[in-house]
Structures are given as structure tokens and as C-alpha cells.
Amino acid sequence: MVLEETKIMNDETVDLTPLDEVLEAFRDERGAIIPILQRTQEIYGYVPAEAIQHISKHTGNSVAQLYGVATFYSQFYLERRGRHIVSICDGTACHVKGAPRLVTTLEEQLGIKAGETTPDYRVTVEVVYCLGSCALAPMAVIDGQVVGRLVPDKVSKLVRELE
Amino acid sequence: MSEPIYRANVLVCTGTGCDSSGAGSVIDALRGEVERRELQGEVRVIETGCRGFCAMGPIVIVYPEGLFYCQVQTTDVEELVEETLVKGRILQRLVFEVPHSQQAVPFYDEIPFYEKQQRITLRNCGVIDPESIDEYIARGGYEALGKVLSEMSSEDVIEEVKASGLRGRGGAGFLTGLKWEFTARAPGDVKYVVCNADEGDPGAFMDRSILEGDPHSVIEGMAICGYSVGSSEGYVYCRAEYPLAIKRLRLAIEQAEEYGLLGDDIFGSGFGFHLKIKEGAGAFVCGEETALIASIEGKRGEPRPRPPFPAVSGLWGKPTNNNNVKSYANVPQIIRNGAEWFAAIGTPRSPGTAIFALTGKVENTGLIEVPMGITLREIIYDIGGGIPDGKEFKAVQTGGPLGGCLPASGLDLQVDFDSLRQAGAVMGSGGMIVVDEETCMVEFSKYFLTFASAESCGKCVPCRVGGRRMLEILTRITEGEGTPEDIDQIKEIAKGMDSDSLCALGQLTPGPIMSALRYFEDEFHAHINEDRCPAKQCVNMISYYVSPETCVGCGMCKRECPVQVIDGERRMIHIINQDGCIKCNTCFEVCPFDAIVKLSGGEIEVPEEPIPVGSFGK
Numbered sequence: 181m182v183l184e185e186t187k188i189m190n191d192e193t194v195d196l197t198p199l200d201e202v203l204e205a206f207r208d209e210r211g212a213i214i215p216i217l218q219r220t221q222e223i224y225g226y227v228p229a230e231a232i233q234h235i236s237k238h239t240g241n242s243v244a245q246l247y248g249v250a251t252f253y254s255q256f257y258l259e260r261r262g263r264h265i266v267s268i269c270d271g272t273a274c275h276v277k278g279a280p281r282l283v284t285t286l287e288e289q290l291g292i293k294a295g296e297t298t299p300d301y302r303v304t305v306e307v308v309y310c311l312g313s314c315a316l317a318p319m320a321v322i323d324g325q326v327v328g329r330l331v332p333d334k335v336s337k338l339v340r341e342l343e
Numbered sequence: 344m345s346e347p348i349y350r351a352n353v354l355v356c357t358g359t360g361c362d363s364s365g366a367g368s369v370i371d372a373l374r375g376e377v378e379r380r381e382l383q384g385e386v387r388v389i390e391t392g393c394r395g396f397c398a399m400g401p402i403v404i405v406y407p408e409g410l411f412y413c414q415v416q417t418t419d420v421e422e423l424v425e426e427t428l429v430k431g432r433i434l435q436r437l438v439f440e441v442p443h444s445q446q447a448v449p450f451y452d453e454i455p456f457y458e459k460q461q462r463i464t465l466r467n468c469g470v471i472d473p474e475s476i477d478e479y480i481a482r483g484g485y486e487a488l489g490k491v492l493s494e495m496s497s498e499d500v501i502e503e504v505k506a507s508g509l510r511g512r513g514g515a516g517f518l519t520g521l522k523w524e525f526t527a528r529a530p531g532d533v534k535y536v537v538c539n540a541d542e543g544d545p546g547a548f549m550d551r552s553i554l555e556g557d558p559h560s561v562i563e564g565m566a567i568c569g570y571s572v573g574s575s576e577g578y579v580y581c582r583a584e585y586p587l588a589i590k591r592l593r594l595a596i597e598q599a600e601e602y603g604l605l606g607d608d609i610f611g612s613g614f615g616f617h618l619k620i621k622e623g624a625g626a627f628v629c630g631e632e633t634a635l636i637a638s639i640e641g642k643r644g645e646p647r648p649r650p651p652f653p654a655v656s657g658l659w660g661k662p663t664n665n666n667n668v669k670s671y672a673n674v675p676q677i678i679r680n681g682a683e684w685f686a687a688i689g690t691p692r693s694p695g696t697a698i699f700a701l702t703g704k705v706e707n708t709g710l711i712e713v714p715m716g717i718t719l720r721e722i723i724y725d726i727g728g729g730i731p732d733g734k735e736f737k738a739v740q741t742g743g744p745l746g747g748c749l750p751a752s753g754l755d756l757q758v759d760f761d762s763l764r765q766a767g768a769v770m771g772s773g774g775m776i777v778v779d780e781e782t783c784m785v786e787f788s789k790y791f792l793t794f795a796s797a798e799s800c801g802k803c804v805p806c807r808v809g810g811r812r813m814l815e816i817l818t819r820i821t822e823g824e825g826t827p828e829d830i831d832q833i834k835e836i837a838k839g840m841d842s843d844s845l846c847a848l849g850q851l852t853p854g855p856i857m858s859a860l861r862y863f864e865d866e867f868h869a870h871i872n873e874d875r876c877p878a879k880q881c882v883n884m885i886s887y888y889v890s891p892e893t894c895v896g897c898g899m900c901k902r903e904c905p906v907q908v909i910d911g912e913r914r915m916i917h918i919i920n921q922d923g924c925i926k927c928n929t930c931f932e933v934c935p936f937d938a939i940v941k942l943s944g945g946e947i948e949v950p951e952e953p954i955p956v957g958s959f960g961k
């Protein structure tokens with residue numbers, strides 16, 4: 181069941197029309213690869229291979245060059261991500277206050293490693309570094325919401341509740 | 344000037360810390376309550392940038408009295424408005440209490456956390472509405488730019504900045520005026536001004552607070568720099584993880600353009616300056632200036648050898664001046680108040696102030712600004728309020744993943760660029776993390792090394808391979824597989840990385856380990872030779888036992904154990920099955936009777952199987 185769903189999602193063709201607007205907006209800007217990729221990711225949630233091909237065609241940058249940039253920066257995702265994004269801060273303050281245990285808890289609970297997405301695309305867990313909320317350490321951001329002063333139990337419960 | 348005069352101003356901090364503890368809904372509630380009581384003509388609710396005292400957020404300050412309320416929640420709002428804004432009384436329960444002494448301090452300027460601070464770079468943060476250029480101007484903003492454009496030659500400006508002794512706040516502490524002079528003297532008609540707002544140190548957020556709380560100070564500083572080096576175009580390179588900073592900066596740029604403070608022909612002087620924002624995309628190495636420049640150009644952010652320095656050949660091959668956010672933010676005040684004023688603050692060789700994100704195991708965490716020359720002890724104990732829960736201070740780490748740590752014997756050291764470097768720590772970009780007896784220094788060094796080696800761009804071998812090898816060794820040591828030769832190996836790799844890496848990332852990556860080895864070498868030996876982690880953190884070297892003398896058989900540990908390896912019925916002494924224990928620490932935390940013993944090296948005597956409470960050893 182889960183597998184089938186995955187397949188269907190993966191077969192989904194990527195609609196490239198919204199990308200044309202982005203390409204148009206950055207037409208005359210020098211060194212615009214990064215912002216173009218950022219806008220691309222805003223549209224699709226990740227940077228699909230089709231989009232890279234399309235960008236290459238329109239900007240004249242080679243596909244290799246685009247992949248070079250996209251893989252260099254940790255912000256870019258080349259694969260589809262989960263419906264929910266859980267970012268655990270492992271910045272220094274959060275680290276000394278127990279962030280690693282939050283990460284292992286979620287890894288065990290979901291059966292994935294940090295940086296990965298559950299096969300049903302429910303949750304992506306990622307590790308980030310200092311979000312400026314050190315006073316609330318250890319903290320995480322779940323779907324854009326900051327949750328602070330976490331313990332393994334609490335984060336595990338919050339993630340379980342994500343539909 | 345048709346703004347009504349308000350009887351009271353209620354300032355709510357919307358810095359990251361306060362925001363994540365709920366400042367947004369507090370503001371909505373305050374506005375709602377003020378309107379409900381029809382006070383909107385007399386009372387104004389203002390959103391400000393970071394006040395620094397993040398641990399106590401959300402923070403609300405009521406002026407003119409300067410009443411300081413902390414940890415305000417929406418449920419407090421009705422009473423706050425009723426008591427303070429209607430009846431003019433202090434709402435005691437929201438007043439700050441000094442840890443340990445429990446003394447209540449209702450007024451902002453009397454709180455010990457602020458007493459030893461000197462807010463210069465952050466003077467507007469938390470005081471003005473960052474989205475209003477008028478408030479910045481009302482506090483003397485853009486006066487310096489006006490003065491520069493109307494009264495000073497570009498050489499005058501450079502001389503003034505040089506005379507102030509301002510050193511770059513991006514980490515290395517290079518003289519800002521001198522750098523400007525290099526760029527000014529470099530041949531070329533097109534030049535650029537770049538602001539480094541990449542802030543990669545994983546425990547620092549001061550650049551972000553400035554951009555969020557006082558963006559115009561950075562814009563003004565950059566425009567002044569542009570005038571003095573002969574550049575009409577600037578870029579702020581800001582990490583994408585800071586959306587609010589980017590939004591406020593963008594707004595500030597628009598406002599400045601509207602007011603004619605950015606754009607062509609500013610103040611009719613003939614000098615024009617345009618500012619753009621470039622968002623980073625998540626790469627620590629992009630904080631390094633040549634990598635940053637490559638990234639602005641849309642390339643992979645890999646550093647290149649210097650010279651040529653950016654001052655000669657930077658962005659698009661043109662002379663480029665790059666400074667940190669704080670360096671620029673200091674400039675308008677230097678121009679306005681004079682170089683002597685600035686030079687008199689701090690120490691002769693490190694004038695001005697230092698900003699730290701004070702975090703970790705201290706009572707008062709937050710963002711602090713102190714005069715250079717203050718001691719670490721004053722920061723940690725007077726401002727930070729000491730170590731919580733009666734624990735022992737162990738070390739303080741500054742400079743983040745490329746920095747170093749200092750032990751208790753370093754507490755009386757003066758904080759400035761040179762003394763910290765001599766002692767093996769660095770000023771860095773401002774993270775200051777205090778750790779107590781519960782932090783394992785081997786694991787702590789491994790943490791920084793993991794970060795730095797993952798962020799190596801891979802271009803040069805010493806950094807790419809050296810970091811990896813060193814990490815493998817440290818991992819081995821923390822897993823109990825270390826060998827006595829490991830320490831020499833680490834030292835040798837460190838030497839190679841330091842001398843042969845292309846950029847400071849590789850050169851400084853060994854910093855945290857080398858300082859840990861310098862001050863805590865015995866902890867490394869305990870791991871290697873005795874299979875013992877003195878801080879009881881490295882899971883392969885610790886074990887948990889239920890103390891048969893203390894256990895009352897309540898069953899709490901058994902219920903909470905996630906892997907169910909604890910045996911025992913009620914009123915029986917519980918037993919932890921050592922083979923299945925995953926050392927998650929849960930039992931240790933939940934036991935209401937402190938009956939769980941954590942050991943590293945050694946074991947205690949326990950019954951073979953659960954026996955009735957009180958019968959052990961009888």
C-alpha cells in the first residue's frame with residue numbers, strides 16, 4: 181500500500197510552467213544560479229531533475245554545473261521530502277543540553293537516519309545548526325513551529341502526532 | 344510629526360528567542376486588550392528586536408518607567424494591562440527574580456544581567472521598532488552618513504576608522520580601517536562592498552539579532568564604507584536560515600531608498616550607493632570571504648588561495664571590501680561620536696565591545712555585549728548568573744567549531760582578541776558555551792570536529808582528509824577503542840592541517856581538540872587507558888544500576904524504560920539487565936528517589952534478581 185503510493189507520487193510529472201516565471205525574473209541577473217534553485221525549491225519542495233534540465237536549457241549553464249552547485253549547498257534537496265519536516269537543532273547549546281538523544285530517539289522511532297524521509301513520505305528528519313533559540317535548548321522546528329526545552333519523550337510524542 | 348504622544352510604550356521583544364517562546368501571540372493579545380479598553384490613543388505596543396535576555400522570554404518592557412516583565416504569556420496580558428497600564432502598579436508576579444537570592448528586580452536597568460553590559464553595537468536592538476526608519480533616525484541614525492558626505496573626504500573617513508582602532512568582528516580581528524584603505528587604494532573604477540552575514544558558528548546569533556533588530560545600522564555602515572573605498576554597489580550575504588533578518592533588511596533597504604539614503608546621488612553629494620541581498624544556501628565554508636564571493640557569483644562556495652586578497656581582486660574580479668555585520672554596525676557611531684570615543688572603550692589593542700551568545704550551562708542565557716577587557720568570570724558569574732543546579736564549572740568554549748576551550752584556571756583571563764588567542768581559544772564570531780562537569784571534553788571536541796569536517800568543501804587535501812582521519816580517531820576513543828598512540832597521531836594531523844590547508848577552515852579545525860588536549864588531556868587518557876569517561880557521557884563506557892539500598896520498588900523506571908530491560912514488581916528492588924540496556928538515561932531521569940546510579944569504570948553490587956525492598960545484604 182505504502183509502496184504503491186510512493187510509486188504513484190514518483191511517477192507524477194513535474195509541471196514546469198511556474199519555473200518559467202522564475203527564469204524570466206532572473207534573466208539578466210549575474211550569478212543567479214543559487215536564487216533560481218532556491219525559487220525552484222520553493223515551488224516543488226525540492227529540486228527535481230526535470231527542473232535542472234529545464235534551467236540548463238534556458239540559462240545556458242551546463243547540467244553538470246547546476247548539479248555542482250545544487251549538491252554543494254546543504255539547503256538543496258534533490259529528492260522529494262516528507263509532508264512534515266522535523267529539524268532538530270544540534271547547535272552547540274542544544275548539543276550540550278542533549279540534542280543527540282533527540283536525534284537517536286527519532287531515528288529509532290521512524291526507522292530512518294537523520295537526513296532521510298520515511299518511505300511513506302510522512303516525515304523528514306534533519307539536523308540543523310543553531311537557530312538562535314539557544315535559550316530554549318534543546319529545540320527543534322516542526323513544520324515551521326519552534327518547540328523548545330525538549331526531552332526524547334516529548335519529541336517522540338510530537339512526531340507521532342503528525343498525521 | 345503628527346504622531347500622537349503616547350502615555351506609555353509597551354515594548355515587546357520579537358527576537359528569535361522570545362518569538363519562539365510565544366512573543367507573537369502576546370503582542371496580539373496586548374493589542375487586543377489595549378483596544379478593548381480603548382487605550383489605543385494613549386498606549387502603544389511596539390515590536391522590537393532582541394533584548395538579549397532570551398532565557399527569560401517573552402520579554403515586555405513598559406516605558407516610561409522601564410518596567411521589565413519576563414516570561415509573559417497571553418494569559419498574563421489582561422492583568423498586565425489592568426495593573427500596569429490602567430492602575431499604574433507593578434505586577435509582581437512577572438518581575439524578574441535573581442537566581443539563588445530570589446531578589447525581585449522590577450526595573451530593566453537594575454537587572455544584574457544588564458549591569459555589566461555596555462550596549463553599543465546593540466544600542467538600538469530591543470529599543471526601536473526595526474521596521475521603522477524614523478525611529479532609527481530619531482536615535483541619530485544616518486547622521487554619520489550625512490556628516491561623511493557633507494564634511495569628510497574619503498581619506499578622512501578611513502583615517503577616522505583607523506584611529507578608532509576598530510578590529511573586524513568576523514573572527515580574525517583585522518583592522519577595519521586598514522582593510523578599507525587597501526580597497527580604496529586598489530586600482531579599478533568598479534569596486535564592491537560586501538557584508539558577511541553568513542554567521543555559520545552553530546551557537547551564535549548576534550549578526551542575526553542586529554539585522555533583525557537594527558538593520559539600518561548595517562546599511563549606514565556599508566554606505567559609509569562605499570563612500571570611503573569608492574564603491575557604489577554593495578551586497579549583504581545572509582544565510583537563508585534567517586528569513587526574518589532578510590525580510591527586515593529588505594524592508595530597511597526599501598525605506599532607505601525612499602528617503603534618498605540609498606540610491607543615486609545621496610544628499611545631493613554626487614555619491615550613489617545601491618544595496619542588494621544575496622541569500623546563502625547552507626554551507627559553513629561560505630563564511631570564508633573568498634568562498635562567500637564565489638557564492639555571490641553563483642558558484643560552488645569554495646575558497647581560493649589568497650593573495651590576491653579581495654581588496655585587490657574580489658567579486659567579479661574587482662576590488663572588494665568584506666566586513667562582518669558587527670564591524671559595519673559600529674561604524675556610524677564611530678563617525679558620529681569620534682574615533683577617540685570608541686578607542687576609549689575596551690582595551691587599547693582591542694577597543695570597543697564584544698558580543699557573545701552566552702549559552703550552555705549558565706543561569707542567564709542570551710545575547711550580551713560587554714566592553715573588551717572584561718574577564719570570563721565576570722561574564723559567566725555576574726552576567727550569566729553562574730552554573731545552574733549546583734553543578735561545577737568545567738570549561739568555556741569560544742569561537743565555535745574553529746575555536747577552543749578554556750578551563751577554570753582561565754576564568755580570570757581578559758576577553759580580547761589577543762589574550763584569548765594566546766590561551767588557545769579565540770574571539771571568533773561570538774559563540775560562548777559554558778559546560779559543566781556533565782560534558783565529556785572528548786565528545787565535545789568530537790562534536791565540533793564532526794561539524795567542521797562535514798563542512799570541509801573538499802577542495803584541499805589536508806582539510807578534507809585530515810578532518811576525516813581525526814574524526815575517526817576521536818570516534819574510536821569515545822567508543823572505548825582508543826590506543827595510546829592516538830594522541831600523538833591527532834597532534835601530528837593537526838600540525839599538518841594547520842600549516843597546509845588552503846583556508847582558515849582547515850587550519851582551525853583542529854582548534855577545539857588541541858585546546859581540549861591542552862587542558863583536559865587526562866580525560867583523553869581515562870578513555871584510552873582506563874575505559875572510563877569521567878563525565879559519564881560516552882555510552883560505551885557507562886552502565887546504569889539500581890541502587891539496592893535506595894530503591895523503594897515504585898516501578899517508575901520499569902514503566903518508562905523504552906527497551907523494557909528492567910525487572911521487578913512493586914516493593915521489589917529493581918534490576919537493570921545490562922545486556923539489553925541502551926543507556927538512554929531515561930531511568931536516571933525519571934527515578935523520583937535518585938536510586939539510579941550511573942557508573943563509568945567499576946560496578947556496584949546488586950542482587951541477582953529482584954528481592955523485596957529492605958532485604959538486600961541481610
Ligand SMILES: Cc1cc2nc3c(=O)[nH]c(=O)nc-3n(C[C@H](O)[C@H](O)[C@H](O)COP(=O)(O)O)c2cc1C
Nearest residue numbers: 511512513539542543630631632666667670847848
Ligand atoms: C570557515 C570560515 C567561516 C567563516 N565564517 C564567517 C562568518 O560567518 N561571518 C563572518 O563575518 N566571518 C566569517 N569568517 C571570516 C571571514 O573570512 C572574514 O575574515 C570576515 O568576514 C572579515 O570581516 P571583518 O574584517 O569585519 O572581521 C569565516 C572564516 C572561515 C575560514
Ligand code: FES
Nearest residue numbers: 269271274311313
Ligand atoms: S544551538 Fe540550538 S538554537 Fe542555538
